Amino acid sequence: MKKIAIIGAGIVGSTVAYYLSKSDMTVTIFDEGHGQATKAAAGIICPWFSRRRHKAWYRLARSGADFYQELLSDLKNDGIATDFYDQSGALLLKSRPEYLEELRELAESRLVESPLIGSLSVQTLAEAQKSFPDLAGFDKGILASGAARVEGSQLTETLIEASGFSLLKEKAELKRLSDGTYDVNGQVFDSVLLACGAWLPDILEPLGYQVDVSPQKGQLRDYYFDDLETGHNPVIIPEGEIDVIPFAGGKVSVGASHEKNMGFDLTVNERILADFEVRAQDFFPKITEAIKTRDRVGIRAYTEDFCPFIGEVPGLKGVYAVSGLGSSGLTTGPLLGKMLSQLVMGQQTALSASDYLISRYIKK
Known part of the structure; x- marks a missing residue:
């Protein structure tokens, strides 16, 4: 053996x-x-809007998103719970309408090889608020129904x-x-x-x-609410570094940072996380009402x-x-x-x- x-x-x-x-x-x-x-990752499974030109990387990311369906099936056949994964969709936001249209066209061009994308729809703020009432700060976004979130x-x-x-x-x-x-x-x-x-x-x-x-430091902050049902709300992906990721049980994660030249430093940088919170308020003002928070720090691995x-x-x-x-x-x-x-x-x-x-x- x-x-x-x-x-x-x-x-x-x-x-x-x-x-x-x-x-x-x-x-x-x-x-x-x-x-x-x-352990410090709140993942978004939504690779189809990436503009990276590295074809092998995109093939891996696309296939990785698809592979979750096989992994979930294997675990379920073994009688294992899979509530770490939720296909709740993702709402992508851009400051200019033409950027949204370009992203929509890109994702639609990938539907044939990646049907997991699901439906693609342009939603106004009012439409998005029907499923996520606490959203704010944008006119329109693209909702990809097949996107998922994962608690690492x-x-x-x-x-x-x-x-x-x-x-x-x-x-x-x-x-x-x-x-x-x-x-x-x-x-x-x-x-x-x-x-x-x-x-x-x-x-x-x-x-x-x-x-x-090489190591790269990543930080995020979890926000907890006792009066907010976040179980089926889509992930919010604004422009810039932050994402707003709702999880079941009234938890919303915001992050994560991409900090170079920090080695293996695992100390929390309050300035970075406070800045993330200010930026997240534009889209999710209720974040200031969280009853508690938890900070997470991890080290990613990057090649040249x-x-x-x-x-x-x-x-x-x-x-x-x-x-x-x-x-x-x-x-x-x-x-x-x-x-x-x-x-x-x-x-x-x-x-x-x-x-x-x-x-x-x-x-x-």
Whole structure:
């Protein structure tokens, strides 16, 4: 029986653990539980309005959005609750009407390959207020009914629990043994899966590798209300950095920041979050009436060209890595996790891994 170590229990690591639980492999998961991007993520699954010209990235994001339907079906067949995901739609806002029209045309051109987009409709503020009465600050927006929101920490916890594997809350150290196996914190494994995001250089640089992965700090704030039903309200995506993300139970998240050159600093920057709150008031004035708040900080992983990678680490047979997901982690992560499980089991991957070559980003 093959013994596998997974380093990282975020969106990729938890997904690969879930799918490996359907094999005959023995798996141990290592995660220090410090700074993980997924735990600080309130995800919006809505890649179809992206103007990025990187075709491989868009294909991954589009396919990642579609893959959620497969993941949800697999979990439901196992009797696992999937309330971390809600296809509540997203309302995109632009300051100029011509920008809205361009976005609508772009999304409509992608409907054939991405029917998950659902219906696309231009809504006035009055129309939007019928389903979300507390909105303000715009004339028109585009509602994409197929967009969804995901609570990242709930998703990963669900997948880890569903896998049934042990999660060790330890900082992992990888050593190569002379017989071709690997030591992780004193345990010997046949194969190691590196899903540790921005911490990937910490694992591989001691083994003589250069890794094109940099950390980026992200902060958001959750607002809680005791008199507001937010369970089926659409996500609000204004221009700029902030999003307003309603969740069930009277919780609304605002964020998240994209802070470069901050290393692994996890301290809350009150100035940034206060600025987000002021900007969010334009669209959701009721935010000032929240009964309590909670701040979340995590570290994303970015590559130089902002594209993820996946594959076997050059020169380390049986060691596979995924990283560089950036701010699209909750969209692309589950699919990359499934692909990682397929690689280690010798199966054909859902997308061609050659489009996301690890050798472009990791060199001996």
